[in-house]
Amino acid sequence: MTGIIMIIDGMADRPLKEIDYKTPLEAAHTPYMDEMAKSGINGIMDPIKPGIRAGSDTSHISILGYDPYKVYTGRGPFEAAGVGLDVMPGDIAFRCNFSTSNEEGIITDRRAGRIRQNTDEIASTLNSMEIEGFEDVEVIFKESTGHRAVLLLRGEGLSDQVSDSDPKYDGKPPKEVLALNSSPEAIKTAAVLNKIVKKSYELLKDHPVNMKRRENGENPANIILPRGAGAVPDVMPFNEKYGLNSACIAETGLIKGIARLAGMDVVEVDGATGGIDTNLDNITKSIIENAKKDYDFILINIDGADEAGHDGNLQEKIKFIEKVDKVVEKIRQIPEAYFILTADHSTPISVMDHTGDPVPIVINGPEIRVDEVEKFNENSATKGGLCRIRGRDVMNILLDLMNKSEKFGA
Template sequence: MKGIILVMDGMGDRPLKELDNQTPLQAANTPNMDKMAERGITGIMDSIRPGIIPGSDTAHLSILGYDPYEVYTGRGPFEASGVGLDVIPGDIAFRCNFSTADENGIITDRRAGRIREGTKDIVDVLNTMVIKGYEDIQIIFKESTGHRAVLVLRGEGLSDKVTDADPKVEGKKPKIVESTDGSEEAKRTADLLNKIVEKSYEMVKNHPVNIGRMEENKPPANIIIPRGAGAVPKVEHINEKYEVNSACIAETGLIMGIGRFAGMDIIEMDDVTGGVDTNLDNIIDTIINQVNNTDHNFFLINIDGADEAGHDGNAIQKKEFIEKVDKIVMSKLLNLKNVVLFLTADHSTPISVMNHSGDPVPVIINSPEVRVDDVKEYNEFAVAKGGLCRIRGSDVMNIVMDLMNNSHKFGA
């Protein structure tokens, strides 16, 4: 028996007038997910706790059986590890956006038009950065998927107790990074970050990639905005924790980084973007090959496009992406044998909010011996009547391991 946790990132939502007071999942044509609901057990899940708004990182940690309040130091280290940087104890890592700033320093596009190409060339220039007065600190940039990047600071006298530079909305300058604990190390780190943001604009505003984008009337990726500071955490490997041979199949550096910290094998794919334009055929082919032809018996899978559409406030795009996943991915997963398949989202990303919310997310479990309930549709409302009732993310691994017959009795 093999186990799969498939996370549709940000799939949960709230009813929308433009969709006849339905959520995108309700409005979507999803015959395969509905069939999974009909032959499985369903429920709703709070990734962390009821009403707590989870990040993708803290939600995935909880779903994998880790207490995010204990192991989470910030998003940066997971992003850095996920894109292949060997972070070490003492490093301070940050998640970054390639963004667009005008001549007055105002951010006009936080994601630089969701840039897809040329970021490696921009990073090659940024990696020559030296900040006066901080020559002892190594400044390491690495591009991730799309508009995403990471920054690692390596050296003595640094701290992760600093605020974000991300203004969160267009029309404002990057925030001034500040210390959160008043320590000299944090003040020093904050000052360095403010200089890095300013220097990044000077270094790449006239980069050939950006000149080309402006000639095509596309937003240039002319500034780096760091956020999600974190020191490198210690995480118990999942293979030892649950006695499995695990693999992570994901599009984004963040989820791959969580998988790498958890000791999972990282299965990389070509032509995946973490957006609605990702290559779903490559994703499902990778999943099927890994399940059928490798020794891995547990998989964490993340598909990210619904979250992107939620952040963009695009209800139709979110609905259509869910339909594409149902048609391309779920149709083939339905045919897998001897598999425990746990389908859910890590959090809701409501169109009306354009960010994460604390709304619970829908869950289905398909397994050869699962107790099938009466639910026949997969959406936020139908599954609330299911046999799983309401669970937390921290319950997921225990449930999956039990259905895989991979658990041990507690007590005599």
């Protein structure tokens, strides 16, 4: 048997007045997700625990059966591993946004117009930049998908105990990075980061890529905003933990990084952007092809619904969910598989950020105790046989269904 967990990033939502108090998932036409609900066992899931606003990183860590309160050191190391950087002990890693700043130093677009192309050229300009007064610190910079990037600091006397530079909202300047304790290492790292943010604007404001973007009426990617500092976590390899041969098919560097640090095989997919423009056909083909290989566990993450939620774009979220439904149609046909469909968190249109609301979950497969739920959505799932579970329960349930769990007791 193959175990498949398909996570639709940020799919869950809250009822909205403009669609008769339905959620986008309820409003969307999803016949194949509904078929899963009819033929499976349903429930709702708290990715971490009730009321906790989970990040995509911490929720995936939890769903994979790790304790995020012990494993999670910050988002940076996962992003760094996800883009293929060889992260070493002592390195401090940050996730970054390519952003747009005006001449007064105000961030006018935190995601630089959702930039998609030529970020590698921008990244090469920033990679190996020298920081005056801190020549002993090596700066390693690499683009990820879309507006995302990774910054790695390597050298003696560094710390991950520093704050973020991201102001979180447009119309504000970058935050001054502060040391979170009084250690010389934290103070040094904060000073390095503040200089990097300032120098990134100096290097990028007249970059050829940005000059062309301005000519085309697009927001330039002329500054970087580091956040999510972290050191490399020490985790038991996933395959060793569960006795499985695993693979991950994901779009963003973050989820790929979690998989790589857990020792899973990461499958790259052409055209997987992490946005609503992602190539779902290629993702579907990759899932089906890899299900035929020697893997007995596949983790899938599809990200576009989360992007639409963060943008507050209701119609785009509904349309993307409907597109994913056609992916579900084909994956359901994979033989001899337990298929789990869920989300990693809610990203409500009304909030434009993650919330602590539980998400729907459904399991299909041989000998499933089918309940009476007929629709896959946040409200219908509350009536399901799984009742309310936590993310950390998912792998235990899956292993038991696959007859791979160990008996507890005599």
